[in-house]
Amino acid sequence: MKITFLGTGTSQGIPMIANNHPVCLSENSKDKRLRSSIMISWDNVNYIIDCGPDFRQQMLRENVQSINGVLFTHEHSDHTAGMDDLRPFCYQMGEVPIYLDKRTLTSLEKRFEYIFTTKNRYPGAPKVAVNLVDDTAFYLDGVEVTPIEVIHGTLPVTCYRFNDIAYLTDVKTISDSEKEKLKGIKVLIVNALRQEAHPTHFNLEEALGFVAEIKPERTYFSHISHRLGFHDEVEKTLPKNVFLAFDGLKIEV
Numbered sequence: 001m002k003i004t005f006l007g008t009g010t011s012q013g014i015p016m017i018a019n020n021h022p023v024c025l026s027e028n029s030k031d032k033r034l035r036s037s038i039m040i041s042w043d044n045v046n047y048i049i050d051c052g053p054d055f056r057q058q059m060l061r062e063n064v065q066s067i068n069g070v071l072f073t074h075e076h077s078d079h080t081a082g083m084d085d086l087r088p089f090c091y092q093m094g095e096v097p098i099y100l101d102k103r104t105l106t107s108l109e110k111r112f113e114y115i116f117t118t119k120n121r122y123p124g125a126p127k128v129a130v131n132l133v134d135d136t137a138f139y140l141d142g143v144e145v146t147p148i149e150v151i152h153g154t155l156p157v158t159c160y161r162f163n164d165i166a167y168l169t170d171v172k173t174i175s176d177s178e179k180e181k182l183k184g185i186k187v188l189i190v191n192a193l194r195q196e197a198h199p200t201h202f203n204l205e206e207a208l209g210f211v212a213e214i215k216p217e218r219t220y221f222s223h224i225s226h227r228l229g230f231h232d233e234v235e236k237t238l239p240k241n242v243f244l245a246f247d248g249l250k251i252e253v
Contacts, residue, residue, distance in 0.1 A: 009033025055082025075107035153200030191223035
């Protein structure tokens with residue numbers, strides 16, 4: 001399996017608008033972060049996890065010619081606002097399969113009513129095939145996908161394990177029963193927002209504590225804000241099997 005980090009930034013990206021923090025002014029490409037998303041690929045199939053406002057730019061940068069579906073973690077704009085840019089893939093495949101829980105679907109049906117309506121439908125609107133996700137494992141092109149619930153402040157978020165890879169975003173807390181689903185993981189991708197504590201996200205200390213508890217072979221931190229610090233400086237402080245992801249990074253498992 002191959003993971004492509006499409007974006008590794010927090011909800012406002014780096015650089016942040018109207019912000020002169022030194023990290024926002026950095027010339028290091030690893031400090032420039034689009035909104036968080038990954039593409040997971042195997043056997044010539046590509047699945048996207050989250051489709052944020054930078055989706056178009058991410059697809060063009062990586063020269064993605066086809067996708068097989070999109071998995072959504074939750075309804076927040078930095079994870080969903082790129083839905084309209086699914087249209088070019090609809091030209092290829094008709095309906096793009098999407099995978100999401102009922103609450104997220106209800107939110108998207110309100111925000112993107114023109115996509116989901118069946119009455120007086122605009123002919124240029126994206127077409128999606130809805131697949132509801134609960135706590136039950138399912139299969140995508142022969143690969144088992146296990147939903148994992150994490151809590152983002154008070155909001156449940158659906159994260160995903162693909163075989164030996166787990167992608168967890170917007171985590172602040174996670175129950176012991178959901179941690180059990182991470183046993184034996186080889187690659188963990190999880191958020192590490194900043195140095196200081198935050199009410200709805202792991203900070204760096206919390207993320208490192210979570211890694212020490214789960215014990216994956218490798219960990220990549222994502223969903224990063226400018227307040228975490230410069231990429232190269234922070235990575236020097238991390239354990240040898242823990243890395244800061246950056247936009248465009250590709251790893252194989």
